[in-house]
Amino acid sequence: MAEHRSMQRGALLDAARSLLSEGGTEALTFPALAERTGLARSSVYEYFRSRAAVVEELCAVDFPVWAAEIEAAMEQAESPEAKIEAYVRSQLGLVGDRRHRAVVAISAGELDAGAREKIRAAHGGLIAMIVEALSDLGHAEPRLAAMLLQGVVDAAVRRIELGAAEDPTVVTEAAVAMALRGVRG
DSSP states (O other): OHHHHHHHHHHHHHHHHHHHHHHHHHHOOHHHHHHHHTOOHHHHHHHOSSHHHHHHHHHHHHHHHHHHHHHHHHHHOOSHHHHHHHHHHHHHHTTTSHHHHHHHHHHHSOOOHHHHHHHHHHHHHHHHHHHHHHHHTTOSSHHHHHHHHHHHHHHHHHHHHTTOSSOHHHHHHHHHHHHHHHHTO
């Protein structure tokens, strides 16, 4: 029974990812989740109290996965510059990923404080990784530089998500160049 429940929970999360990446937060409704999974709407409520609870669980499940992917890319890099480049490239490389699309859609959405806090904590973990590389470069304000660097990444993510005129590789190369020139101060 427990195994069946966890499979249904997984199916609900997967449906939530699809709905979010297709239509943003508005698309994530309990009727839509029920329809996608073939569960009764009342069953959806057995798993999740609210949309925010679905979102919180998605963040708890998906964020650590791609934070680990970014961390792995950074750990393979030899120099602080290469770590920064890996940080930017690996985040932008995840843009097409449905898990990433879902969480990006979420962070813009209306979330309760608990869910927002979880997202902030996960982002904080990523920022901490880059602060260290910036410190190693001898940056005077590594935390500030890390926040600004993440701003460049977020802008590039949105640009790619929007299917802007430029090819995603053009956006990625521009973001990497800006990051590397910027962190050299």
